[in-house]
Amino acid sequence: MLKISNLHVAIDDKEILKGVDLEIGPGELHAIMGPNGSGKSTLGYALAGREGYDITAGSVEFEGEDLAEMEPEERAAAGLFLAFQYPVEIPGVNNAYFLRAALNAQRKARGEEEIDSMNFLKAVRESLKSLKMDEALLKRAVNEGFSGGEKKRNEIVQMAVLQPKLAVLDETDSGLDIDALKLVAEGINAQRDGKRSFLVITHYQRLLDYLTPDRVHVLSDGRVVESGGEELAERLEAEGYAFLEEGSEA
């Protein structure tokens, strides 16, 4: 599904990612943890194709395609989704209209037919319900006046409707209370069908308690310094990132 090899990413000539290797297979859920400033969000943005995040060396393959060659909207149409750490407000643009336009743009790019409004509304209503979000949100402007938690849940609604092959979730858990966290985790688990893959970027283990990741990676200073199973997240929770200092370059 996703193959990252020796990825170097620079912002304004400052190297942030210094050789990341990561491989995610179909149906797998991987977690990336790491201290502030380790390059976690940079990885998310670089995968989604944000301008200014320059790949200076290495490669990223998504289903065999070179991501670096694709525009952000082409990556979206190919099935890549980024849930933003800070979802953006678009005043005056109706939430439902935005999501439907996005879905149809993707379908059009893939040569599929546009979705009709009945089926679209049905899909959105279901995901809103599962995330315990008020339907009135559909009529409001995209993320405008949403609480922090509503914005994060709205990202999961978008994911559920767009049905990406690979979803990168950038600190979707931060700022959520425990009930909202559970809803978000359920939203993610509901999408796990053995084919879709997930890359969950997080600070804390608590989201992973509900997600059972296949692999956990620790990012530090632009490199993956440790990879393991679920037990790695538990160890980080217990010991903090301090043990990284002990010089394990593995």
Place this chain on the structure above:
Amino acid sequence: MNQTAQQVEQVIQQRYKAGFYTDIDSDRIRAGLDEEIVAMISAKKNEPEWLLEWRLKAFHHWQTMVGPNWAHLNLPPIDFQNIHYYAAPKQKDRPKSLDEVDPKLLETFDKLGVPLHERARLAGVAVDAVFDSVSVGTTFQKELKEAGVIFCSFSEAVQDHPDLVREYLGSVVPYTDNYFAALNSAVFSDGSFVYIPKDTRCPMELSTYFRINARDTGQFERTLIVAEPGSHVSYLEGCTAPMRDENQLHAAVVELVALEKAQIKYSTVQNWYPGDENGKGGIYNFVTKRGDCREDDSRISWTQVETGSAITWKYPSCVLRGDRSAGEFYSVALTHNHQQADTGTKMIHLGKNTTSKVISKGISAGKSNNSYRGLVRMAKRAHDARNYTQCDSLLIGKTCGAHTFPYIESANASAKIEHEATTSRIGEDQLFYCRSRGLDEEDAVAMIVDGFCKEVFKELPMEFAVEAKALLEISLEGAVG
């Protein structure tokens, strides 16, 4: 990729769809401006003596004036002697019905999406079509007549309803008002006239479509709308012109009179040719629009979507004379490439408890300059008058400018005036957010701009809101990247 190339080609083709020219014999008065020209125009229209005198007074007054230079515009000098002030498609006689109108003219309006013939007419919208200096026809005459509504070309009104014209002409915008109003008063050739009788709700939307066709010709139309007590009317105007390298002048005057409890809603979708991407050609749009809420509890609302013209200079205004009268101004002004716009409104509060609301959205792209200029004046006797002004600017790219010039004058301490202004740039983060969801850059910009203009679009009648939205999208092609 081939498909993409085709799409780009389509976009370029459709950028200014109205830019074609109709090859038609034209009856044109020689270029230049003097008393004889004024008299010739008046004679062409078989006007009564009083109107010729009024024109000549306006002309003599204009000769004493100098052009305005206070606007935030870079305006090259205009050679008024080099303009034809009257050009009309040749017709044998004044056509008695639309069946007698030259098919070429009907075809032109068809192409512009304003079909005049019976079977294709816009449902529920009566259209007066003005081609260069004359009106070529007005639809739904019979239906309107039954309701007692008069909707006809200005020239017809002068012939058929001279007393009404004489009573109201120049009563809102006197010929002494400003340079271009004086010019218009001297040489105006046609326009629309609307009269809504007492307690009548006009049964359909009224609209005028202005088309400049002939070369080196100015268009100087005059619109007069009179709403008797308790009446209600919604009026729309649209405008286009062929693409030419020379600038052409359009200097119109619009006068609205709302009597007791009357309501007038006036909407404009202005798409004059804006010039090419290097700023060559385009229309100079210098227009005086003013509404007079002459009696108590009347209401006048202006909505404008301005995407065209090389230079726009206009301030649709309301004089709130009657107590509790209300004025509104909703505006979207978009400038791209080298376009310049200095536009806004004047709300003159004279009566007690008068209210006004101003929502202005300026969008600048390319190397364009977009200024909002607005005056709110509270007269001494305007007790408890209120104004709310919101003025937002959106910048696309880094080479355009947005400016706000609010003027506030209050002579009454009980008056309340609120002014809010914001300027923002289309955020890289907004664009990236949209694109990461699958929208391409142009669609993303169109969507963000549409959201920005929402408050104004919702004031437009449905089908015109759709047209306005499409127009903005076309005008913004190539604004990013």
